[in-house]
Amino acid sequence: MKIKGIAAAKGIAAAKLFVIDLPQLRILRYTSDPDAETARFEQALSAVIGDLEMLRDTVSGRVSQDDIEILEAHRMMAEDPDFTSSVREMIRSGRCNAEYAANTVGRHIADSFEALDNEYIKTRAEDVRSIVYRINCKLLGIQMPDLSLIREPVIIAAKDLTAADVLMVGREYLCGFATVTGSWTSHIAIMARSMQIPAVVGADNLMRNVRHGDLAILDGSEGCLITDASEDVVREYEEKREQFIHEQNSLYELKDAPTVTVDGHEVEIYANVLPQFEADSFPQTGAQGIGLYRTEFLYLERDSFPDEELQFQAYKEILEGCRGRRVIIRTLDIGGDELPKYIRQDKESNPFLGLRAIRYSLHDPKIFRLQLRALLRASVYGKLAILFPMITTIDELRQAKAYLEEERQILEAEGIAVADDIEVGVMIEVPAAAVSAYALATEADFFSIGTNDLIQYAFAADRMSEKVSYLYQPLHPAVLSLVRMAIDGAHAQGKWCGMCGEMAGDEDAIPLLLGLGLDEFSMSEGLLLSSRKLINSLSYEKTRKLAEEALRKATQEEVEKLVRDFMIENRV
Numbered sequence: 001m002k003i004k005g006i007a008a009a010k011g012i013a014a015a016k017l018f019v020i021d022l023p024q025l026r027i028l029r030y031t032s033d034p035d036a037e038t039a040r041f042e043q044a045l046s047a048v049i050g051d052l053e054m055l056r057d058t059v060s061g062r063v064s065q066d067d068i069e070i071l072e073a074h075r076m077m078a079e080d081p082d083f084t085s086s087v088r089e090m091i092r093s094g095r096c097n098a099e100y101a102a103n104t105v106g107r108h109i110a111d112s113f114e115a116l117d118n119e120y121i122k123t124r125a126e127d128v129r130s131i132v133y134r135i136n137c138k139l140l141g142i143q144m145p146d147l148s149l150i151r152e153p154v155i156i157a158a159k160d161l162t163a164a165d166v167l168m169v170g171r172e173y174l175c176g177f178a179t180v181t182g183s184w185t186s187h188i189a190i191m192a193r194s195m196q197i198p199a200v201v202g203a204d205n206l207m208r209n210v211r212h213g214d215l216a217i218l219d220g221s222e223g224c225l226i227t228d229a230s231e232d233v234v235r236e237y238e239e240k241r242e243q244f245i246h247e248q249n250s251l252y253e254l255k256d257a258p259t260v261t262v263d264g265h266e267v268e269i270y271a272n273v274l275p276q277f278e279a280d281s282f283p284q285t286g287a288q289g290i291g292l293y294r295t296e297f298l299y300l301e302r303d304s305f306p307d308e309e310l311q312f313q314a315y316k317e318i319l320e321g322c323r324g325r326r327v328i329i330r331t332l333d334i335g336g337d338e339l340p341k342y343i344r345q346d347k348e349s350n351p352f353l354g355l356r357a358i359r360y361s362l363h364d365p366k367i368f369r370l371q372l373r374a375l376l377r378a379s380v381y382g383k384l385a386i387l388f389p390m391i392t393t394i395d396e397l398r399q400a401k402a403y404l405e406e407e408r409q410i411l412e413a414e415g416i417a418v419a420d421d422i423e424v425g426v427m428i429e430v431p432a433a434a435v436s437a438y439a440l441a442t443e444a445d446f447f448s449i450g451t452n453d454l455i456q457y458a459f460a461a462d463r464m465s466e467k468v469s470y471l472y473q474p475l476h477p478a479v480l481s482l483v484r485m486a487i488d489g490a491h492a493q494g495k496w497c498g499m500c501g502e503m504a505g506d507e508d509a510i511p512l513l514l515g516l517g518l519d520e521f522s523m524s525e526g527l528l529l530s531s532r533k534l535i536n537s538l539s540y541e542k543t544r545k546l547a548e549e550a551l552r553k554a555t556q557e558e559v560e561k562l563v564r565d566f567m568i569e570n571r572v
């Protein structure tokens with residue numbers, strides 16, 4: 001059976017399916033014998049404690065000490081006498097079943113933690129809920145998957161998958177994943193491209209058609225998951241896979257080549273990376289710099305805020321690994337589709353339009369300042385550029401720069417060295433910023449256009465929703481106009497303009513972006529060399545005319561046709 005979805009990350013994998021189908025537990029109350037229920041509770045409790053101890057032993061050495069401490073905190077919560085004795089007491093006095101008692105006591109404790117005005121204790125409420133869920137799964141005989149225990153190559157199939165889930169799985173075992181939710185620009189899809197593992201998202205019929213443990217083929221290029229494959233189909237995909245690997249290898253020759261058109265117009269191709277990127281491998285990627293280092297993944301993979309030292313080490317490592325090449329590090333971009341578990345934020349009805357990215361940082365300057373301090377300290381180890389996400393008005397840029405300047409002065413007063421050539425850039429992700437690019441460029445050193453968001457905000461179409469994913473139209477003339485405004489605004493002030501949204505690595509968009517004058521293209525590692533090959537085959541003068549013509553079209557389809565015809569005529 002072929003289950004179709006959105007092709008989110010290229011590549012082909014064949015492995016056993018690991019299906020995550022977490023049920024919503026329905027806990028009912030019923031009257032039962034207190035001795036029998038107490039015994040059930042004790043048994044479930046010690047099984048959960050045993051699981052947690054085993055998990056701690058298996059992951060130790062592979063995850064940080066902080067992560068181990070979180071597991072320990074969970075285990076201690078399960079053993080907490082306040083919790084356990086209250087459950088026993090409720091079973092006895094209420095003559096109720098164990099799961100009802102555990103649930104009621106757990107909810108009571110979690111709510112009381114949450115009501116306190118203490119961030120640390122508030123985060124413990126999550127621990128309580130997680131423990132109670134585990135205990136109730138044991139009581140109800142529901143198997144709960146533990147992704148960090150995976151010890152064989154798997155393709156994960158899930159309704160929904162978070163970045164943290166993916167990070168839990170040992171890198172060597174994760175062959176790819178398929179999800180029901182998500183779109184080409186959702187963070188989980190971007191993550192797959194960055195990790196260079198195939199992924200399919202937005203596969204509506206996935207969960208009805210997969211069985212844990214079955215063999216499956218995942219084709220992230222075509223966007224499908226195949227179960228019950230016949231031998232012929234398996235052979236066909238093996239060939240496809242070999243061809244894919246062969247193409248990737250032949251591109252490797254372009255690793256150290258410049259990115260320059262046939263008529264001598266030079267641009268740069270950078271890589272978008274996550275903190276998990278091995279900085280030492282930078283020279284092998286063929287990238288001329290790092291165009292987007294998404295710091296939020298440092299925050300998302302953890303159970304508490306990464307402290308200054310941890311951040312400093314991470315930034316230092318990437319700066320050193322890139323040996324003097326520009327490294328653009330984006331400050332925290334949370335909110336929208338990703339929020340670390342330990343951040344409690346009032347639920348917003350439109351989180352993508354709410355307290356997200358720079359808005360969150362300016363709202364909680366303590367966290368922002370700490371990140372800026374870590375960045376400034378690391379700046380002496382390479383060529384740092386700091387990028388502020390989702391800037392909408394020049395006032396936000398001014399405020400962010402003021403914090404940066406204050407932190408610089410504090411560090412200098414402490415006698416800590418800070419580089420004096422740090423560039424400060426603005427992400428152009430909101431239409432208002434694109435329209436006011438000229439003004440923003442007076443106070444920014446560069447722009448990086450974030451088309452994933454720019455398109456969602458320009459078309460008012462949630463990037464997480466499969467239902468409106470038809471409105472993700474990077475080649476629409478409206479998008480091209482906004483991109484042009486950003487580039488022209490930067491150039492008019494003598495600044496440079498890059499792009500780190502997924503559009504920068506889209507082979508249909510590249511000739512247009514080149515013609516619009518984009519200076520730097522930043523994309524997932526897997527797309528870098530084929531994009532260089534494409535640019536090196538084009539004439540800049542001709543792409544300029546192509547872009548002019550595209551701006552006069554009415555629809556994305558018309559632009560697509562224009563580009564396709566252009567490629568047939570002009571590719572050298």
Ligand code: PEP
Binds near residue numbers: 292
């Ligand atoms: C973008 O919006 O284009 C971008 C690069 O940022 P993110 O995808 O992380 O929101």
Ligand code: MG
Binds near residue numbers: 389429450452453
């Ligand atoms: Mg964005």
